[in-house]
Amino acid sequence: MKIxxxxxxxxxxVDDGTRIKVAGKDMAQLPTLKDAWLSxxxxxxxxYGSMSDWNGVExxxxxxxxxxxxxxxxxxxxxxxxxxxxxxSREAEFVDRIKGLSYEEIxxxxxxxxxxxxxxxxxxxxxxxxxxxxxxxxxxxxGTGAVEIKSGYGLSTDAELKILRVAKKLKESSDLTIKxxxxxxxxxxAEYKDxxxxxxxxxxxxxxxxxxxxxxxxxxxxxxETNYFTxxxxxxxxxxxxxxxxxxxxxVNQFTSIGGIEAAVRHKALSVDHLEIMEDKDIEAIVxxxxxxxxxxxxxxxxxxxxxPARSLIxxxxxxxxxxxxxxxxxxxxxxxxxxxxxxxxxxxxPEEAINAVTLNSAYAMDLSETHGSIAKGKVANLFITKExxxxxxxxxxxxxxxxxxxxxxxxxxxxNGKV
Ligand code: NIG
Ligand code: FE
Numbered sequence: 001m002k003i004x005x006x007x008x009x010x011x012x013x014v015d016d017g018t019r020i021k022v023a024g025k026d027m028a029q030l031p032t033l034k035d036a037w038l039s040x041x042x043x044x045x046x047x048y049g050s051m052s053d054w055n056g057v058e059x060x061x062x063x064x065x066x067x068x069x070x071x072x073x074x075x076x077x078x079x080x081x082x083x084x085x086x087x088x089s090r091e092a093e094f095v096d097r098i099k100g101l102s103y104e105e106i107x108x109x110x111x112x113x114x115x116x117x118x119x120x121x122x123x124x125x126x127x128x129x130x131x132x133x134x135x136x137x138x139x140x141x142x143g144t145g146a147v148e149i150k151s152g153y154g155l156s157t158d159a160e161l162k163i164l165r166v167a168k169k170l171k172e173s174s175d176l177t178i179k180x181x182x183x184x185x186x187x188x189x190a191e192y193k194d195x196x197x198x199x200x201x202x203x204x205x206x207x208x209x210x211x212x213x214x215x216x217x218x219x220x221x222x223x224x225e226t227n228y229f230t231x232x233x234x235x236x237x238x239x240x241x242x243x244x245x246x247x248x249x250x251x252v253n254q255f256t257s258i259g260g261i262e263a264a265v266r267h268k269a270l271s272v273d274h275l276e277i278m279e280d281k282d283i284e285a286i287v288x289x290x291x292x293x294x295x296x297x298x299x300x301x302x303x304x305x306x307x308x309p310a311r312s313l314i315x316x317x318x319x320x321x322x323x324x325x326x327x328x329x330x331x332x333x334x335x336x337x338x339x340x341x342x343x344x345x346x347x348x349x350x351p352e353e354a355i356n357a358v359t360l361n362s363a364y365a366m367d368l369s370e371t372h373g374s375i376a377k378g379k380v381a382n383l384f385i386t387k388e389x390x391x392x393x394x395x396x397x398x399x400x401x402x403x404x405x406x407x408x409x410x411x412x413x414x415x416x417n418g419k420v
Contacts, residue, residue, distance in 0.1 A: 001064065001412050003040040004057065005385065008068040011036035011048060012392050013075050013359050017376030021292065021364040022356045024317035030352035030392070038073060040381040043411035047377055064413065068385050071405060072392055075375050076145020076382035077336040077358045080365035081273050081294055083183075083327035084139075084149045085132050085163045086116055087123035090328045103303055103330065104227065104255070113187040113223075116328050117155040120163070128166045135326070136174055139334040141415060143404045145382030146373075147176055147334075148249075148323075148366045150221055152183030157206050160184050164216035175409040177382065179366045181219035181249055182211050185229050185237045200233060204240040212244040218367070219270065220246035224260035231259045238267045249365070253277050255305070265289045271321065271365040275308040276300055283309075283316055292365040293318055295357075296325035297342035303330050310347040310357075321361035322354065341399035351393040381411040 011033045022029070038048040057063060093106050093115070106112055120128070132149075139147065149167050154160035160182070167180040184203040192199035211217050220241025224234040238248040248269040252260030257277050262285040264272050272286065273294040286293055295308035310320045322343055326334035336358050343354040363373025371380050385406040389395070395403055407414040 001040070002062055003064045003066065003408065003411070003413065004037065005066045005068050005073060006037045006054070007051060008036040008038065008073045009070050010034050010072050010392065011038060011375055012072055013355065014048065014375045017370070017374070017379055019360060019374065020369040021319050021361050023319035024314060027314055027319065027353040027356050028350060030355055032392070038375065040408065040411050043381055045375060045377060045379050045381050045383070048375060066385065066406065070388040072386045072389060073375070073383055074143070074355070074386070074392070075359050075373055076384055076409070077143045078146040078362040078366065078368060078373050079139065079144050079323050079326070079334065079336060080148045080271065080321055080362040081296060081323035081325050082147055082149055082334060083152060083325070084135050084147065084334070085128055085151070085166050086153050086328045087119040087128060087131065088328070089332065090115060093329065107227070110190065112329055113153065114155070114190060116153040117159065117187070117189065120153045121156065121159045125162055125166055128162070129169060132166060132170060135334060136170065136176055139326070139336075140176060140407055140409065141404065142335055142337055142402055143384045143407070144334065144336055145176055145409055146178070146363065146366065146368055148179045148181060148219070150181040150183040151217070152186030152221070152223075155184070155187060155189040157202065157210070160207055161210060161216070164211060168216055175412070175414055177368065177372060177380065179219070179368070180217045181221045182207070182217040182241070182246060183221040183223070185222040185233070187223065187228060196233070200236060203237060208240055208244045211246075217246055219249040221248075221250050223251040224258070224264075225251065225254055226256045226258060231263050234260060235263050235267065238264070238269070242267065249273070253282060257282055261285045265291050270367065273323070274299070276306045278309050278312070283313060283318070286313070286318055287316060292321050292361060294321040294323055294362070294365050295347070296323055296331065297346060298333050298335065298339050299325040299331040300346070301342055302332070307342070307346045310343065310349050314353065319361050319364075320349070320353070320357050321365045322357040323362055323365070337395060337402065338399060340396040344396040345399070351396050354396060355392065381408055383408050
């Protein structure tokens with residue numbers, strides 16, 4: 001398919017494709033081109049420029065022309081942290097929390113991750129694909145074009161592999177770009193309650209070799225947290241993951257600061273995610289590293305826990321990525337526009353910083369910034385056209401609205417007027 005989008009009010013996040021992330025003060029810069037055109041061919045962005053320099057079309061054969069007068073064009077959002085493959089939902093726990101129980105108390109009663117694991121173990125691969133496809137269609141309609149998906153609601157060899165095989169099938173069939181992460185160390189299953197090392201042995205000696213053999217994941221994750229996995233346990237799993245070709249990308253500092261960031265950075269983690277509870281030494285541990293700090297404001301919103309201190313990181317010269325954390329327990333939402341609103345309203349990130357955080361920086365957090373996350377010649381044509389809006393700051397400002405009009409994924413028009 002060949003597409004020409006013309007009369008674009010503002011083409012947002014344009015570059016020459018050489019930037020792989022933006023950090024510190026540079027996060028305040030969001031390069032755009034006003035009154036622009038953009039062309040797509042063979043699944044890639046073939047060119048873009050100003051309408052005033054446009055030379056017209058030589059070959060109209062098979063060309064789809066879209067007029068984007070009064071509309072913006074942005075690169076698709078990159079959601080670098082989700083648990084999109086899960087079975088059913090947990091609204092009963094949501095009600096329990098409203099009535100006063102804490103997330104930790106619910107988990108201690110066998111709810112939480114263990115509740116989702118039980119549901120998933122009883123769900124077939126076909127049913128999981130069906131449920132996940134609905135979620136993928138929904139996030140695509142809100143502008144997401146690349147997504148990382150974790151396992152972690154299996155907690156047995158069979159069930160963890162089932163999730164990762166579903167992810168592999170979806171990678172092959174989906175219009176979205178998908179990366180997958182093995183999160184066997186998400187919680188200790190009930191049957192290993194008194195034998196933590198036994199479960200870690202299972203992850204390291206049984207699950208990881210099969211995952212490597214079948215090419216089921218790119219990353220290794222651990223929920224490093226009080227009452228979940230210790231720093232030493234995380235290090236053991238990261239080391240085994242690395243030995244099996246998986247890069248660390250881990251959950252740290254969601255509820256407590258226990259030294260996970262420093263260890264993850266030492267193990268060259270691609271990203272450290274959550275970061276709601278940050279001490280100065282945690283911030284300092286990231287300085288000078290290649291690790292992308294990633295914050296998940298819709299998780300803070302849903303659990304009523306602190307929002308990550310994005311401003312402190314940016315002021316320290318660090319980059320920040322933002323993602324949804326879409327999962328049934330702490331963030332039953334894959335809505336990146338809402339993440340942008342929360343980042344601006346609750347974390348005092350500017351619209352420029354927030355948009356950088358859900359495009360180029362989140363692409364980096366899944367090794368995709370050479371092909372995704374900005375409008376550049378030769379990058380994958382994953383982008384969207386907004387409805388008529390006054391400016392890009394209107395996107396986080398009008399929280400709760402879906403302003404996506406037309407979605408283009410891998411160079412194909414997927415939806416118009418917000419319908420997939
Ligand atoms: O990223 N923090 C760990 N895991 C998920 C939530 C797990 C759940 O409650 O199901 C998260 O927030
Ligand atoms: Fe998570």
